Amino acid sequence: xxxxxxxxxxxxxxxxxxxxxxxxxxxxxxxxxxxxxxxxxxxxxxxxxxxxxxxxxxxxxxxxxxxxxxxxxxxxxxxxxxxxxxxxxxxxxxxxxxxxxxxxxxxxxxxxxxxxxxxxxxxxxxxxxxxxxxxxxxxxxxxxxxxxxxxxxxxxxxxxxxxxxxxxxxxxxxxxxxxxxxxxxxxxxxxxxxxxxxxxxxxxxxxxxxxxxxxx
Amino acid sequence: xxxxxxxxxxxxxxxxxxxxxxxxxxxxxxxxxxxxxxxxxxxxxxxxxxxxxxxxxxxxxxxxxxxxxxxxxxxxxxxxxxxxxxxxxxxxxxxxxxxxxxxxxxxxxxxxxxxxxxxxxxxxxxxxxxxxxxxxxxxxxxxxxxxxxxxxxxxxxxxxxxxxxxxxxxxxxxxxxxxxxxxxxxxxxxxxxxxxxxxxxxxxxxxxxxxxxxxx
DNA sequence: GTGAATTTGTCGCTTTGACGACGGAGGCCC
DNA sequence: GGGCCTCCGTCGTCAAAGCGACAAATTCAC
Numbered sequence: 027x028x029x030x031x032x033x034x035x036x037x038x039x040x041x042x043x044x045x046x047x048x049x050x051x052x053x054x055x056x057x058x059x060x061x062x063x064x065x066x067x068x069x070x071x072x073x074x075x076x077x078x079x080x081x082x083x084x085x086x087x088x089x090x091x092x093x094x095x096x097x098x099x100x101x102x103x104x105x106x107x108x109x110x111x112x113x114x115x116x117x118x119x120x121x122x123x124x125x126x127x128x129x130x131x132x133x134x135x136x137x138x139x140x141x142x143x144x145x146x147x148x149x150x151x152x153x154x155x156x157x158x159x160x161x162x163x164x165x166x167x168x169x170x171x172x173x174x175x176x177x178x179x180x181x182x183x184x185x186x187x188x189x190x191x192x193x194x195x196x197x198x199x200x201x202x203x204x205x206x207x208x209x210x211x212x213x214x215x216x217x218x219x220x221x222x223x224x225x226x227x228x229x230x231x232x233x234x235x236x237x238x239x240x241x242x
Numbered sequence: 243x244x245x246x247x248x249x250x251x252x253x254x255x256x257x258x259x260x261x262x263x264x265x266x267x268x269x270x271x272x273x274x275x276x277x278x279x280x281x282x283x284x285x286x287x288x289x290x291x292x293x294x295x296x297x298x299x300x301x302x303x304x305x306x307x308x309x310x311x312x313x314x315x316x317x318x319x320x321x322x323x324x325x326x327x328x329x330x331x332x333x334x335x336x337x338x339x340x341x342x343x344x345x346x347x348x349x350x351x352x353x354x355x356x357x358x359x360x361x362x363x364x365x366x367x368x369x370x371x372x373x374x375x376x377x378x379x380x381x382x383x384x385x386x387x388x389x390x391x392x393x394x395x396x397x398x399x400x401x402x403x404x405x406x407x408x409x410x411x412x413x414x415x416x417x418x419x420x421x422x423x424x425x426x427x428x429x430x431x432x433x434x435x436x437x438x439x440x441x442x443x444x445x446x447x448x449x450x451x452x453x454x455x456x457x458x
Numbered sequence: 459g460t461g462a463a464t465t466t467g468t469c470g471c472t473t474t475g476a477c478g479a480c481g482g483a484g485g486c487c488c
Numbered sequence: 489g490g491g492c493c494t495c496c497g498t499c500g501t502c503a504a505a506g507c508g509a510c511a512a513a514t515t516c517a518c
Contacts, residue, residue, distance in 0.1 A: 039290060040474055040505065065495065074255060076476050081497065256475065256504055281465065292506050297467065 045083060047073040049094040052087075053135070060138035061091065088142065095143075096150035099128050103154065113162035115216060121158065122215065123208035125151060126192045130204065133196060148189060155185040163219070176221075184215055261299060263289040265310040268303075269351070276354035277307065304358065311359075312366035315344050319370065329378035331432060337374065338431065339424035341367060342408045346420065349412060364405060371401040379435070392437075400431055 051072035055064050066087055070077040084090045102124055111117050132147060133140075159181035191211045195201055267288035271280050282303055286293040300306045318340055327333050348363060349356075375397035407427045411417055 038473070038506065039292075043290075044475080066497090067495065074259075077496090078477080078498080079475055082475080086496095254476065254504070260505080282467090283465065293466090294468080294507075295505055298504080302466095 041083075044073075044075055044079060045093065045097075047075055048080065048083065048090055049097060052090055052094050053098075056136045056138070061087075061136075061140065061143055063138075088146065091143065092146050092150055095132075095147045096154060098132075099124075099151050099154055102128055103158065107158075110161075115212065118162075118215060119208045119212045121155070122188050122191070122211050123204045125155065125188055126195055126204040126207050129192050129196045130201075148193075152185045152189050155188060156181045159184050180219055180221070184219060187215055187218060257299075260289075260291055260295060261309065261313075263291055264296065264299065264306055265313060268306055268310050269314075272352045272354070277303075277352075277356065277359055279354075304362070307359065308362050308366055311348075311363045312370060314348075315340075315367050315370050318344055319374065323374075326377075331428065334378075334431060335424045335428045337371070338404050338407070338427050339420045341371065341404055342411055342420040342423050345408050345412045346417075364409075368401045368405050371404060372397045375400050396435055396437070400435060403431055403434060 048069060051069050052064070055068060055072060064087060066080055067077050069087065069090070070080045073080075080090075084093065103121075106120055106124055107117055128151065129147075132143075136143065160177060163177040163180055188211070191207075191214075195204075195207050201207070264285060267285050268280070271284060271288060280303060282296055283293050285303065285306070286296045289296075296306075300309065319337075322336055322340055323333055344367065345363075348359075352359065376393060379393040379396055404427070407423075407430075411420075411423050417423070
C-alpha cells in the first residue's frame with residue numbers, strides 16, 4: 027500500500043493532498059481525544075475525504091499514525107538539515123536536538139494516554155534516523171571506509187543510542203533545553219561512530235584524554 | 243460551464259476545492275500584480291492545479307474573476323444575513339453596509355490598476371443584490387403584493403441605487419464608516435421600495451411629513 | 459523585421475477520488 | 489436471547505483531476 031514515506035519520486039498531487047489532509051485530521055483529533063477513541067470515519071470526515079479513500083491509502087488508523095509520525099519528523103529534518111548536509115559534528119548535534127524536540131512536541135500535543143503511539147513513533151523516528159546516518163556514514167569521502175554491513179550496524183547503534191537518550195531526557199521531570207541536551211549527548215555518539223568513521227576502535231575517554239584532536 | 247455560483251446543490255467536494263484554490267490563487271496574485279499581468283498558468287501553478295483543470299472550470303481568467311467576485315460577496319452575505327433572513331429595515335441596512343465594505347475591501351486588496359475588475363465586480367455584486375432583494379420582495383407576507391415583473395423591476399432599481407451609492411461613497415477622499423453610510427442611504431432605498439412593498443405609490447418627503455408611520 | 463520563448467486552448471488517456479451499497483463484526487439495551 | 493446501532497472493510501461505477509502533447513497565438517529580444 028504505502029511503500030515508503032521518503033521515496034518521493036513524482037507523486038500525484040492529489041495523493042499528496044489526500045495524505046496531508048488525513049495526517050492533519052489525525053493530529054487535530056489526537057489533541058481532542060485518545061487515539062483509541064478515534065474512528066476511521068471520524069478521520070475521513072475531518073479530512074473532508076471519503077471514507078473509502080482512506081482505505082485506498084492506509085490499511086487502518088495505525089498505518090496512518092505511522093505515516094504521520096514519520097512524515098512529521100521528516101519534515102522537521104528536511105527543514106533543519108537541508109538535502110545533502112555533510113557529516114559534521116554540528117549537524118549530528120542538530121539531529122540529536124531534533125529528535126528531542128520532536129518527542130517533546132508530540133508529548134504535549136497529545137495529552138491523552140498514548141498507548142500504541144509511543145511504540146509507533148519510536149519505530150518511525152528510528153527508521154528515519156537510521157537512514158540519515160547511513161547516508162552520512164556510507165558516503166564518507168575518505169578512501170578508507172567501512173563496508174555496507176558495518177555502516178548499517180553503526181547507524182543502527184547510533185539510532186538506538188540517540189533515541190534512548192531522548193526518551194530518558196523527555197521523561198525527566200526537570201529537563202534542560204533541547205540544545206543543551208544535544209550538546210551533552212553528542213560526544214558519546216561521535217565516539218561510538220569512531221570505528222566506522224575513521225577505521226579505528228573507539229578510545230576510552232581516559233585514553234583520549236592524553237592527546238587532543240587527533241583527527242579532524 | 244459554470245451555471246451559477248449560488249446554485250449549490252450537492253457539489254462534488256473536489257470541484258468545490260478546485261474552485262476554492264483557484265479563487266484564492268487569484269486573490270493572492272492580485273495583491274502582487276495587476277490583473278492583466280496574471281496568466282492562466284500562473285494561476286494554475288499557484289493553486290496547485292493542472293492547467294487543463296483550470297479550463298475545465300473556467301473559460302479564461304475573466305470568468306474566474308467573475309466567479310471569485312461573486313463568491314466573495316456571497317460569502318459575506320451568508321455570514322451577515324444567514325439563510326432566509328426576513329425583509330426588515332435593519333436587514334436592508336446591513337445589506338447596504340455589506341456592499342460598501344466589500345467594495346472598500348476589494349479596492350485596497352488590489353492596489354494595482356484595476357481595469358476590467360470594477361466592471362466585473364459591479365455585474366456580480368448587483369446580480370447577487372438583485373437576487374436577495376427579489377427574494378425579499380417576492381415573499382412578502384401581505385396578501386396585497388405586486389406581481390413578478392414589478393418585483394423584478396423594484397429589485398433592479400434598488401440594486402442599482404445601492405451599488406451607485408456605494409461607488410460614490412468608496413470614491414470619497416474622506417469617507418465616513420460604512421455603517422454610518424448605510425444608515426444614511428437606507429431611507430432612500432426604503433422609500434423607493436414603498437410601491438411594491440405596500441402597494442401604494444411612494445410619497446414625497448413633503449407629503450409624508452404630515453402623517454407618521456402610516457404602515458408598519 | 460526574424461526567431462526563440464512563452465502562453466494559450468484543446469486533445470486523449472490514465473489515475474484518483476466520490477459515492478452508494480453491501481455484508482459482517484462488535485457494543486448496548488431491554 | 490433478539491433487536492438496534494455504529495463502525496468496519498470492500499466493491500463497482502462514474503466523475504474529476506493529472507499529465508503529456510499538440511498547433512496556434514502571443515510576447516520578447518536582438
